[in-house]
Amino acid sequence: MSTLFRFTEPLPPEAATGRVAEVYEQLARDFGIDRAATFVVLSSAPEILAPTWALMRESLIAGPGDRTGKELAAYGVSRANKCPFCVDAHTVLLHATGDHALAERLARGRQPEDEEHARVLAWGRHTRVPGAGLMPYPFPREHAPAYIGTALAFHFINRIVSALLTERLLPGNAQRLRPVRSLAGRSLARTVRRSAVPGAALALLADPAPGPAWAAGTAVGPAYAALRSATAAGAGLLDADEQALVRETLWDWDGSHPPLAWAGLPDRREHPGARLALLAALAPYRITQEDVTAWRRPEHTDHCLVHLVAHGAFAAVDRIESSFSLHAARETS
Incomplete structure (x- = not known):
């Protein structure tokens, strides 16, 4: 399992205790995958793992x-x-939801046949551009907290995965084969189609706050607020000038992927921490061993690296979320 991980060596899930073990228990019950690498990679920082899952x-x-x-x-x-x-x-x-034809159309690079599905897919894609995915929603307004929360959760998870995991979902990338995709989906079908009670993950959070207005009082709000608070701690791994650089770069970000010749990317010899944070935010798939080595000192544990990457990743999420919060504030004013 360790070959899935880049730059860190998480403890085996069977060695988990405390809050990490509680997260794994919920993962197995509600997600159907008890050793999901997406979450195991965060296990050296339980204070980030728990709200990510929540x-x-x-x-x-x-x-x-x-x-x-x-x-x-x-x-x-x-x-x-x-x-x-x-x-x-x-x-x-x-596939696990039972929408096999839809799953395979997407796997072949085609658009959904159903217009409503196509609009939801486009909405998800456009949320990378701050403000572009706001209105009109391609789903009922009362479902907005869950859809927005899903989009923001995966803007964070995508960045963690791209930074700290390989691209191999299954051994040998077997998921690229249609029969394997279908079989894997069917193995998860019972869990995916079962109703889950809202709020169960909030017990894993230390002191959840109400959360942003777009969450409309649902359990999504405290989960988002807890992840924002947890990832903010990573700023302590940067000096004041580096923190300002990250903030200013994200404020000016238009949702695009940075060019290979990224003039604003700090040199790894001068500001390796800021470089890692900005790569995690905008191009996590470009983080290299050289980038990590340039930053790492004896005191920089896996816990520190997870916090720094999570801080950068959430900086992008927070920039995207600000548009939803602004819109919600206008609606209630």
Whole structure:
């Protein structure tokens, strides 16, 4: 299993204790995958692992709305972020919902035949551009907390996966074969189609706050607020000038993928921490061993690296989320 991980060596799931073990227990019950590498890679930082799982669970799994629709939104987000691991995962999960034809159309690079599905997919993809995915929603307004939460959860998870995991969802990339995708999806079908009680993941959070207005009082809000708070701690790994650089770069970001000749990317010898944070935010798939080595010192454990990558990743999520919060504030004023 360790070959899935880049730059860190998480403890085996069977060695988990405390809050990490509790997350794995919920993963097995509500997600159907008890050793999902997407979450194991965060296990050296339980304070980030728990709200990441909570945000995904309370939006994608337990939140209101059609699971197929939310999987389509997550698929669109993953495509926009160039995360092959998550694209493959959501193709399998679409099979698990029973929408086999839809899953295979997407796997072949085609658009959904159903217009509503196509609009949801496009909405998910456009959320990478701050403000572009706001209105009109391609889903009922009362389902917005779950759809927005799903999109934001995967803007974060995509970046973690691209930075810290390989692209291989299954051994030998077997998920690229149609029979394997279908079989893997069917193995998860019972769990995916079972209703989950909202709010169960909030017990894993230390002191959940109400969360943003767009969450409309649902369990998605405290999960999002907890992840924002947890990832903010990674700023302590950067000096004041580096923190300002990350903030300013994200404020000016238009949702595009940076060019290979990225003039604003700090040199790894001068500001390796800021470089890692900005890559995690905007191009996590371009993080190299050289980038990590330039930053790492004896005191920089896997826990530190997870915090730094998570801080950068959430900086992009927060920039995207700000548009939803602004819109919600205008609606209530």
